[in-house]
Amino acid sequence: MANQTNIIIIGVSVGVAVGILVASCAFIAIRFYRKRSHVQNRSVESASTLPIRVNGIDASIDSSASIAVSEIGHGLHDIGKKNHYWGRRGNPSKDLLHSLSGIPRYVYKDIQKATQNFTTILGEGSFGPVYKAIMPTSAVVAVKVLANNSKQGEKEFQTEVLLLSRLHHRNLVNLVGYCVDKGQHMLIYEFMSNGSLASLLYGDNTRNLSWEQRLQIALDVSHGIEYLHDGAVPPVVHRDLKSANILLDKSMRAKVADFGLSKEEVYDGRNSGLKGTYGYMDPDYMSTNNYTKKSDIYSFGIILFELLTSINPQQGLMDYINLAAIGGEGKADWDEIIDSKLSCMSNIEEIRQLADIAHRCLHKIPRKRPSIADVTHAISRIGRRRLNRDETLSIAGSINALGFLKRLERQQVELSHLTSIKESPAAVV
Numbered sequence: 001m002a003n004q005t006n007i008i009i010i011g012v013s014v015g016v017a018v019g020i021l022v023a024s025c026a027f028i029a030i031r032f033y034r035k036r037s038h039v040q041n042r043s044v045e046s047a048s049t050l051p052i053r054v055n056g057i058d059a060s061i062d063s064s065a066s067i068a069v070s071e072i073g074h075g076l077h078d079i080g081k082k083n084h085y086w087g088r089r090g091n092p093s094k095d096l097l098h099s100l101s102g103i104p105r106y107v108y109k110d111i112q113k114a115t116q117n118f119t120t121i122l123g124e125g126s127f128g129p130v131y132k133a134i135m136p137t138s139a140v141v142a143v144k145v146l147a148n149n150s151k152q153g154e155k156e157f158q159t160e161v162l163l164l165s166r167l168h169h170r171n172l173v174n175l176v177g178y179c180v181d182k183g184q185h186m187l188i189y190e191f192m193s194n195g196s197l198a199s200l201l202y203g204d205n206t207r208n209l210s211w212e213q214r215l216q217i218a219l220d221v222s223h224g225i226e227y228l229h230d231g232a233v234p235p236v237v238h239r240d241l242k243s244a245n246i247l248l249d250k251s252m253r254a255k256v257a258d259f260g261l262s263k264e265e266v267y268d269g270r271n272s273g274l275k276g277t278y279g280y281m282d283p284d285y286m287s288t289n290n291y292t293k294k295s296d297i298y299s300f301g302i303i304l305f306e307l308l309t310s311i312n313p314q315q316g317l318m319d320y321i322n323l324a325a326i327g328g329e330g331k332a333d334w335d336e337i338i339d340s341k342l343s344c345m346s347n348i349e350e351i352r353q354l355a356d357i358a359h360r361c362l363h364k365i366p367r368k369r370p371s372i373a374d375v376t377h378a379i380s381r382i383g384r385r386r387l388n389r390d391e392t393l394s395i396a397g398s399i400n401a402l403g404f405l406k407r408l409e410r411q412q413v414e415l416s417h418l419t420s421i422k423e424s425p426a427a428v429v
């Protein structure tokens with residue numbers, strides 16, 4: 001009897017234990033399933049409600065041609081659309097480009113219409129031709145068409161879109177859209193009506209630039225580079241700073257263009273092949289293949305000397321600089337090489353100061369070159385001194401004018417006195 005009772009107790013216990021085990025398993029399975037479906041729902045939700053930062057709204061406030069997305073409407077592809085060009089071709093990396101950049105995307109037909117079937121060409125670089133276009137909003141833009149079958153260009157295209165979508169500064173050329181359609185890749189930029197600095201200094205568009213304009217351009221470019229080096233997170237090195245990549249807007253304010261060769265400043269120790277433009281490349285980079293912010297500083301030094309001399313770096317500028325740097329009595333003689341159109345005695349000190357800054361940027365040892373913040377500071381100081389001097393001169397000028405007026409007044413009184421003396425006898429007669 002006792003045995004029977006024991007068997008019943010054991011049976012019941014085992015039954016209860018098995019029951020608890022089965023119930024626990026079922027509970028865990030249900031929780032796991034619920035959690036998974038919740039995560040899936042959340043990821044779908046976040047993908048469709050991902051905030052899209054649109055380029056052009058808070059950037060380049062002094063730009064005449066930037067497009068606000070609310071104005072675009074026509075032809076703009078919905079960034080969130082699922083079945084877009086790259087999606088249909090199943091290329092996930094380019095899908096990512098589309099949704100990550102947040103830059104408005106256009107279809108080929110709209111660009112064809114805006115460029116009047118690609119008629120007005122603004123210039124041509126290694127990337128391909130650049131056309132003027134008028135968008136349906138009447139905004140004027142520049143459309144850079146990537147040459148077909150250029151693998152290097154396609155890589156630069158992706159870099160440019162991704163990079164520019166997160167870089168916004170009044171001294172960087174604003175990307176306002178792009179087009180990937182009918183096998184074509186195009187970048188749409190704000191229109192810079194005064195073209196490139198290179199074309200103003202020695203291109204088809206040559207123009208006499210005043211010292212004030214050159215100083216302002218130097219400061220604008222310095223601000224643009226300062227944003228890339230010290231403002232962007234992570235920092236960005238441009239890698240192709242040259243006067244052809246400095247563009248000027250309708251008020252002759254300068255902006256840095258072309259980030260296709262740019263790269264975040266990470267040196268992985270590997271040889272990635274030299275990139276850049278002859279005449280602007282840091283000799284230290286050419287020998288070590290290690291590109292740093294200081295290599296950008298070197299290229300900027302060359303641009304500053306272009307502004308001072310109007311000599312093309314591809315036509316022996318560096319030889320002229322080296323010769324002038326030796327100078328006489330241990331002092332550089334910049335006057336020898338400065339643009340003759342600039343040699344006005346009132347500016348000569350400022351010109352020499354800018355040449356000294358530029359020369360420091362070209363130091364053989366990269367770490368001895370100034371940082372971009374130092375360069376901006378030094379150029380601003382020249383500008384400030386100039387402003388103070390002009391104010392003093394204008395005050396002195398007004399004091400002189402006052403003296404002149406007083407003298408004139410005195411002379412008039414004397415003259416009228418003389419006349420009245422002369423006229424008096426006649427009146428008596």
Ligand SMILES: Nc1ncnc2c1ncn2[C@@H]1O[C@H](COP(=O)(O)OP(=O)(O)OP(=O)(O)O)[C@@H](O)[C@H]1O
Pocket residue numbers: 122123124125126127128129130142144173189190191192193195196199244245247257258
């Ligand atoms: N946003 C723009 N607004 C007005 N003109 C532009 C604009 N972008 C480029 N251009 C014109 O098109 C020309 C070619 O530009 P692009 O950047 O393709 O070549 P590049 O800078 O001369 O050479 P590289 O390809 O080596 O950088 C420029 O010199 C300039 O005159």
Ligand SMILES: [Mg+2]
Pocket residue numbers: 125244245257258
């Ligand atoms: Mg360019």
